[in-house]
Amino acid sequence: MPRIERLLPLLLALLPAAPSLATPAALPAVPVAQTGTATPGPDPRAHWPALDPARQRELRARYAAWRALPESERQRVRRAAADMAALPPAEREALRNRFVALDRLHRDGWRLGPQLGAHYPKLQPLLGYLPEHQRAPMLALLYQLDATQLAQLGVLSQRTPPQERDALRERLLALPPAQRADWLRQSTESR
Template sequence: MPTSKPAYLLCLLALAPLAASAAPQPVALPQAVSAPAQGAATPAQLRELRSQQAQWQALPESERSRIRDAARRLAALPPEQQQSLRATFAAQDARFRDGWRLGPTLGAQFPKLEGLFGFLPVEQRDTALSVLRQLNADQLAQLTLIAQRTPPQERDTVRAAFLALAPADRDRWLHAHVVR
């Protein structure tokens, strides 16, 4: 399922400081999305940068490559269009913006998955992210339907059951829960 150009750009804006520094050929991004000058960062900013770096490194190389390509496209846009995209992104809810740090594939689906995966216990986060990244487009689409249909009081149970599945059992489980 192809992702639209704006979706790539939104993902880039969430990971821009890291995409620019991780690109094999540096992309000149405006100051508005770059890291604070060395020595000028507060402890909170440093923690945030470390978190962003860890999120960047956790992305599969194919996702990082897509983000680098988006960085190049963003840098090629006229400055006023870049600023417009940044303003649109900044105006979004923080949870929406943070969802894009999961990369282009999961970032595009995050608003639909948030019910099941937006508020995970710490001990489930790595497992959940690993499982979500293993899903193909059809499985991810089915899971978004389940996430949207699951009442709040059942989310923990449904999520735990899904995360406990062996990869070979996911298709059957997803299909059974979509047709309910």
């Protein structure tokens, strides 16, 4: 699957809130002064009051998700955005339609970045009802895991009964980083 198709859900989950990802065609024309520097264009915040509160919340959530991504994940998104901008309009629209057809839960999972977004459907039982005090430490931990470890955690997440997921998260968070890979492998084999 081409890179753009793997990252499309993330792009569509974040792009409207990440102005730095906008393609030149999507930006308003900005006149260039005689000095050769661009003059400020229309202020996008001017339209903010006209948006309904639900749309404002959505855009805030997207922007917060973008800001929370590690820089390496942002770079992957920027490259994919450039690839997407180069596609013919019909192909971009077809990809957008595929994204819209996804369950909202999975669309929102892509806000966690390319790596976590790809694993989110299986991680959701573990992360879907994450207590606020565990959110930042758990996300930091997840960004440290490789694809194999994320897949193993996805298996654990699926196999762990709801009443045991809190204990699973606490155990995972308490593990020293050097022991996580072995623990994930052993836990996956024993379940």
